[in-house]
Amino acid sequence: MAENQNQPLSAWMTDHQMSAAELADAVNAAVAQFTGRIGTTSERTVFRWLSGENQWPQERQRRALELVTNLTVEALGFRPRGKKGTTEPALSEDPDVRRRQLFGVAAGTAAAAIPLDQGRPSRVGTSDVIRLRDGVERLVALDAERGGNGLEQAALAGAAEALALQKQATTQRVRQRLFALASDFTATAAWSLIDAGRLDGAGRHLDRALTLAGLAQDSEMAMQTWNLRAMLARQRRDYAESVAASEAAQATAIARRSPLHTSLAHARTAVGLAHSGDARMALRWLGRAEDALAKADLTRPASTWISFYGPAELYSLTAIVQDVVGRPAEAEAASHRALAALPQSYRRNRAHTTARLALAQLHQNDVEQACATSGTVFVIMAGTPLPGRMRQLLGDFQRDLIARAPSARIAHEWTDRYRTEWSSS
Incomplete structure (x- = not known):
């Protein structure tokens, strides 16, 4: 590997599964957008960028690279020769404009998230x-x-x-x-x-x-589908199908070669087995998920759909399995680990894991603490309607609260306090 290899550009191409020839084609198409003529960038040109032989592409190529990648050329690892730490004025639009394009949809309609061609x-x-x-x-x-x-x-x-x-x-x-x-x-x-x-x-x-x-x-897209099929079956309480779908996910080519994908498929199998009542096998598959994740290179770029999965999500799934098989103390510990590891941007996942934590506490008869913990779900999701799956989980909490509360008072207080936020969500 060349000493001056352009690692940022190489990482972007790996993340987007793009070959040198494909990047050259994309750059040439982008040049046509603002000049009216297809560019002349070749596969060899891209290899020279990657090796560091060409550290500052032509002006049209720089502008096209920014259009293709939505990154500045500096972020892609390019620097003018002889100018350390300084660059020419950026050719691309203001980065703040890009950020507004990326996240501004949150304040408007979801449809704006897809930049459809006119x-x-x-x-x-x-x-x-x-x-x-x-x-x-x-x-x-x-x-x-x-x-x-x-x-x-x-x-x-x-x-x-x-x-x-x-x-x-x-x-x-x-x-x-x-x-x-x-x-x-x-x-x-x-x-x-x-x-x-x-x-x-x-x-x-x-x-x-x-x-x-x-x-x-595409085996990765097939695995994504089987993973969701397992989740859907579990929501429907068809646990046999949930396990079967998880096993289908395990059989995909991507799961056979990627420890990260293997770990997710194993963890999903563990959840299905736990709900099926097979505690011993559920814990065994959970152990396999942990072993596989330990072998995964978490610094390697992963596809967008599986970006949610890592130590935090495995802790969250562990909490579900442990609680379902009757080990609420272990479930509570796993929930705390998940919350500590979750990125701040995963707000929905944080709220969902918090609700699971409240259930684990309730299943240990720590009723007051469980009520306090469940209340933070509404704080985390403030300003956003609760997804239906989360409302169902809080419904499970309320039912267990009524069954376990030493008196009806605390259950009624919890319901009275959160009825408006819960039902309006």
């Missing part, structure tokens, strides 16, 4: 793949912040555009990537319904997502 392009290539992948990432950011409720239509619009564009794809590789994006968007639509507690339409979306993953020949 015209039908004559050439469909890598730049279109990147643009639509950015749309997936925006939906994932919204889901982490407020939950999946309300994202279904935006996700389906993204899927529809990806399917329309694949008909005009310049190469078979681009066509397959667009099928994969259509699968990703469709699975996101299914997740929106699952998180909202609207389960009827989710299965139909997942069937479609799995078909599209097959057309894309």
Whole structure:
């Protein structure tokens, strides 16, 4: 590996699964957007950028790189020769404008998260793949912040555009990537319904997502679909199907070669087995999930859909398994570890894990502490409607509270205090 290799650019290409030839095509298409003529960047040019041989591309190429990646050329590792720490004025738009484009949708409609093309392009290539992948990432950011409720239509619009564009794809590789994006968007639509507690339409979306993953020949998209199928089955209390779907996720090519994906599939299996009443096997699969995650390189870029998974999520799933199999003290400890490890941007996950913590405390008959903990769920999600899945979890809490409270008073106080926020969500 060359000493002066451009690591930021290399990392971006790895994260976006892009070859040197594909980046060259995307740069040339971007040049055409502001000059009217296709650029002349070659695969060899990209290799020179990566090796550090060319540390400052031509002006048109710099501008095109910023359009393609949505990053400044400096963030991509480029520097003018002989000028350490200084650069020419940036050619791209104000970074604040980019941030508003990325996150401004949170204050408006979810549909704005997908930057749909207004015209039908004559050439469909890598730049279109990147643009639509950015749309997936925006939906994932919204889901982490407020939950999946309300994202279904935006996700389906993204899927529809990806399917329309694949008909005009310049190469078979681009066509397959667009099928994969259509699968990703469709699975996101299914997740929106699952998180909202609207389960009827989710299965139909997942069937479609799995078909599209097959057309894309993309095992990762197939695994995402089986992972969501396991979650949907568990929500429906069909625990046998939940375990079967988790086993299908384990059988995908990506799960066989990636410890991160293996760990998630094992953890999902553990949850299904716990609900099925097989405590011994549930704990065994949980151990396998821990072992697999210990082998995963968490610094390596991962696909957007699985970005939620890591130590914090495994702790959260551990808390569910431990509580379901009758070990609430271990569940409480796992919930605390999850909350300590969760990124601040995962607001919905933090609220959900807090509700699980309250249940674990309640199952140890620590009623007052459980009531106090559950109340913080509303604080965490303040200003955002509670997703249906979270409301159902709080419903479980209320039922267990009524059953376990030493008197009806504390249960009535909890219900009276949070009825408005809970029901209005």
